[in-house]
Each structure stands twice: as structure tokens, then as C-alpha cells.
Amino acid sequence: MKGIIDPNIEIPDDQVAMAFFRSMRWVNGVYCPKCKSYNINNRGSQGRTRRYACKDCGTNFNNFSGTIFHKSKISLNVMLYILFNLDKKTTTQLSEELNYSRQCISRISKLFRDKLLNNAEFFDIEE
DSSP: OOOOOOOOOOOOOOOHHHHHHHHHHHTOOOOOTTTTTTEEEEEEEETTTEEEEETTTTTTTETTSOOOTOOOOOOOOHHHHHHHHHHTTTHHHHHHHOOOOOHHHHHHHHHHHIIITTTHHTTTTOO
């Protein structure tokens, strides 16, 4: 992880962030994102994520497959910090606190807003 400039900010521990993410993602148990089968093999861990293989369709996947976090190189705890502070801090403030470029923070913020916060389907909002 990049060096955090402000030592006073509270970023969740990476293991806590991953446990939180897994509890949200696999609320009903781990399933194949392709065929939705619960008949899966745990293939162990690779870096920060667990790997799986579907016994029915043969798809290999991990905790982040099919999510907005799939190709991110920024650690999950930093991503969650950004998400939880979108409405409290500006892009510049987050950029300075986390030692990432404004463009990087802006891209992540836009992704969160488009896919989560402004998505009526996500919140089941009737329009």
C-alpha cells in the first residue's frame, strides 16, 4: 500500500475490510457468479483473496470476480475508506490523506457513485 500521509486518519485493517466484504458478498454462501451454483471447490488463497472453482460449469473465480473491485490494485481497506467518506470529504482531501492522485480518487469516487450510490436498482428505489 502507498504511504498514508496523515497518520490521524482511521483506515480499516485489511483483514477486517476483507471479512466485511466477504460477509456482504457471500451473505448466503459462496456461489458461482456465472451459473449461480453453490457446488464449488475452495482452491485456497492467492494474495488477499480466496479462489474457487465451480464443480458444475468449471468456472474459476475469486472473491472479487464480477464486482467493481475486480481489477483494482488499491487495497480493499483504502477503497472502503474512500466509499465511507465520499459525502464527507472532497476528492482533493482524500487524495492528500491517502497519497493517491486526484485522478485516481476521482475515478474511484465516480465508480462508486455510478455503480452504487446513484443506482436505483441497488437501493431498490422506485422512480
